[in-house]
Amino acid sequence: xxxxxxxxxxxxxxxxxxxxxxxxxxxxxxxxxxxxxxxxxxxxxxxxxxxxxxxxxxxxxxxxxxxxxxxxxxxxxxxxxxxxxxxxxxxxxxxxxxxxxxxxxxxxxxxxxxxxxxxxxxxxxxxxxxxxxxxxxxxxxxxxxxxxxxxxxxxxxxxxxxxxxxxxxxxxxxxxxxxxxxxxxxxxxxxxxxxxxxxxxxxxxxxxxxxxxxxxxxxxxxxxxxxxxxxxxxxxxxxxxxxxxxxxxxxxxxxxxxxxxxxxxxxxxxxxxxxxxxxxxxxxxxxxxxxxxxxxxxxxx
Amino acid sequence: xxxxxxxxxxxxxxxxxxxxxxxxxxxxxxxxxxxxxxxxxxxxxxxxxxxxxxxxxxxxxxxxxxxxxxxxxxxxxxxxxxxxxxxxxxxxxxxxxxxxxxxxxxxxxxxxxxxxxxxxxxxxxxxxxxxxxxxxxxxxxxxxxxxxxxxxxxxxxxxxxxxxxxxxxxxxxxxxxxxxxxxxxxxxxxxxxxxxxxxxxxxxxxxxxxxxxxxxxxxxxxxxxxxxxxxxxxxxxxxxxxxxxxxxxxxxxxxxxxxxxxxxxxxxxxxxxxxxxxxxxxxxxxxxxxxxxxxxxxxxxxxxxxxxxxxxxxxxxxxxxxx
Numbered sequence: 140x141x142x143x144x145x146x147x148x149x150x151x152x153x154x155x156x157x158x159x160x161x162x163x164x165x166x167x168x169x170x171x172x173x174x175x176x177x178x179x180x181x182x183x184x185x186x187x188x189x190x191x192x193x194x195x196x197x198x199x200x201x202x203x204x205x206x207x208x209x210x211x212x213x214x215x216x217x218x219x220x221x222x223x224x225x226x227x228x229x230x231x232x233x234x235x236x237x238x239x240x241x242x243x244x245x246x247x248x249x250x251x252x253x254x255x256x257x258x259x260x261x262x263x264x265x266x267x268x269x270x271x272x273x274x275x276x277x278x279x280x281x282x283x284x285x286x287x288x289x290x291x292x293x294x295x296x297x298x299x300x301x302x303x304x305x306x307x308x309x310x311x312x313x314x315x316x317x318x319x320x321x322x323x324x325x326x327x328x329x330x331x332x333x334x335x336x337x338x339x340x341x342x343x344x345x346x347x348x349x350x351x352x353x354x355x356x357x358x359x360x361x362x363x364x365x366x367x368x369x370x371x372x373x374x375x376x377x378x379x380x381x382x383x384x385x386x387x388x389x390x391x392x393x394x395x396x397x398x399x400x401x402x403x404x405x406x407x408x409x410x411x412x413x414x415x416x417x418x419x420x421x422x423x424x425x426x427x428x429x430x431x432x433x434x435x436x437x438x439x440x
Numbered sequence: 441x442x443x444x445x446x447x448x449x450x451x452x453x454x455x456x457x458x459x460x461x462x463x464x465x466x467x468x469x470x471x472x473x474x475x476x477x478x479x480x481x482x483x484x485x486x487x488x489x490x491x492x493x494x495x496x497x498x499x500x501x502x503x504x505x506x507x508x509x510x511x512x513x514x515x516x517x518x519x520x521x522x523x524x525x526x527x528x529x530x531x532x533x534x535x536x537x538x539x540x541x542x543x544x545x546x547x548x549x550x551x552x553x554x555x556x557x558x559x560x561x562x563x564x565x566x567x568x569x570x571x572x573x574x575x576x577x578x579x580x581x582x583x584x585x586x587x588x589x590x591x592x593x594x595x596x597x598x599x600x601x602x603x604x605x606x607x608x609x610x611x612x613x614x615x616x617x618x619x620x621x622x623x624x625x626x627x628x629x630x631x632x633x634x635x636x637x638x639x640x641x642x643x644x645x646x647x648x649x650x651x652x653x654x655x656x657x658x659x660x661x662x663x664x665x666x667x668x669x670x671x672x673x674x675x676x677x678x679x680x681x682x683x684x685x686x687x688x689x690x691x692x693x694x695x696x697x698x699x700x701x702x703x704x705x706x707x708x709x710x711x712x713x714x715x716x717x718x719x720x721x722x723x724x725x726x727x728x729x730x731x732x733x734x735x736x737x738x739x740x741x742x743x744x745x746x747x748x749x750x751x752x753x754x755x756x757x758x759x760x761x762x763x
């Protein structure tokens with residue numbers, strides 16, 4: 140393989156992995172605490188992307204400092220995640236905690252369907268592109284190859300920040316420890332007086348904000364159009380399943396693995412690039428059905 | 441009000457006679473029956489407590505196999521297409537099934553979704569073979585050896601679908617009552633005990649999975665011939681979501697509910713989708729939530745309640761409630 144292509148594929152893979160990680164880590168966090176796979180997560184991602192693109196476009200349209208587009212991305216992500224997260228957890232999931240796994244899955248799937256049309260109603264069917272943040276940061280040379288700084292410096296930096304921040308939050312703050320306690324053993328946590336419902340709300344909102352952050356950060360480099368959410372929920376599920384459901388650090392490694400696999404496929408076997416993430420997942424699951432980093436649960440009779 | 445007990449029979453008769461009175465309804469009713477067959481596949485898996493978010497892939501696979509056969513041989517008989525489509529998706533179900541039956545609930549649902557997304561992407565990307573998002577045209581096949589004109593063929597196809605639907609209902613009903621079918625329900629209630637009886641849960645689920653894939657395939661062939669064109673949209677996740685939706689609407693785990701749900705869904709969609717194209721999925725989402733939260737037994741549940749009210753003392757209501 141041409142060394143230039145090799146470097147390009149690696150850079151693409153890292154940039155892509157950073158985005159996928161942001162979405163997947165929210166998904167896995169929510170699953171770890173609530174034992175619910177939130178299919179609506181794809182909707183959070185897509186709406187985060189749409190909202191960020193709109194805000195960025197209006198900032199660049201108005202006579203403002205173009206660097207304000209960066210805080211615009213974050214504001215859009217935070218607002219979308221907080222509002223949607225609260226509405227769906229409080230309004231919907233709260234009523235189904237006692238129901239079976241399949242019904243919970245169906246409920247989040249229904250929420251996903253609803254969010255899909257929310258996008259269509261608010262933003263229409265035409266694709267959006269808001270590339271200002273990418274242009275502002277310019278390019279950097281990596282091993283002699285110019286590459287845009289937004290994707291290769293900013294995105295991985297934010298992903299790392301989220302990973303380290305989340306680790307620190309879960310291990311060294313009281314709220315984080317409470318969340319970990321509920322993840323480990325919900326019954327015991329409730330018995331010692333932890334308010335599981337509050338933990339659920341907090342976790343779900345954090346997860347939702349991470350998903351819409353992923354969408355917002357993806358918006359400057361992707362064409363934002365309908366169907367974005369479905370692709371992302373399936374891909375981030377592949378990442379989460381490869382790592383093992385509920386594994387935060389594992390999700391980062393699995394995202395890197397799948398991101399690199401996909402970008403190499405784009406250069407080597409372009410017809411199969413959609414297949415590679417799932418082939419990686421299937422191979423991993425065949426050898427380790429519980430995922431790379433999870434410990435198999437004991438069967439209860 | 442013993443009449444209520446004959447409601448299902450009356451409905452079947454009404455569906456069979458409706459196209460004679462309103463000829464243009466034929467196409468819609470055929471689509472409903474085709475979807476009903478796929479929904480029946482979803483219902484089989486629901487019996488084991490598993491939900492597949494990717495069953496449209498079998499629907500699409502058999503539809504494309506019909507298109508390939510028609511194109512490759514420059515014409516084919518409907519009987520061959522139906523058989524080939526069913527066998528093709530059954531075989532695909534066996535391969536994918538070998539992998540997915542190792543998993544339950546979340547993984548089962550999402551892995552199916554992942555496979556269907558892969559098929560959708562391939563159908564769209566392999567432009568030279570599948571025609572990309574424009575899809576492929578499917579000509580009109582001969583009908584068991586006869587060359588039929590368009591209207592005659594549509595009528596013949598409708599009644600064939602009706603017969604197929606009836607046969608499929610009967611077969612699935614018998615299957616669910618057989619020891620294998622009972623073992624399937626046991627996967628939902630207590631899989632570990634099932635294994636202690638010496639029955640392999642994976643094997644039982646695999647057989648059910650192949651059956652459900654074949655049913656979806658049968659429906660896919662019917663829809664390909666009915667529409668005269670196949671597109672990757674047949675395998676999109678929205679389609680799979682529709683099947684799950686209809687299965688829940690009709691009454692999860694009920695054989696007749698699958699077709700009752702599909703008919704109501706298709707008729708409502710025909711009238712409402714034009715008015716509310718932009719919010720159609722939103723409406724589906726809200727109805728799905730409503731059923732899950734407030735009427736989890738769907739149409740069949742409503743009917744059983746009706747029977748119980750009409751004839752107090754009959755066991756209809758209790759039987760429905762018991763899980």
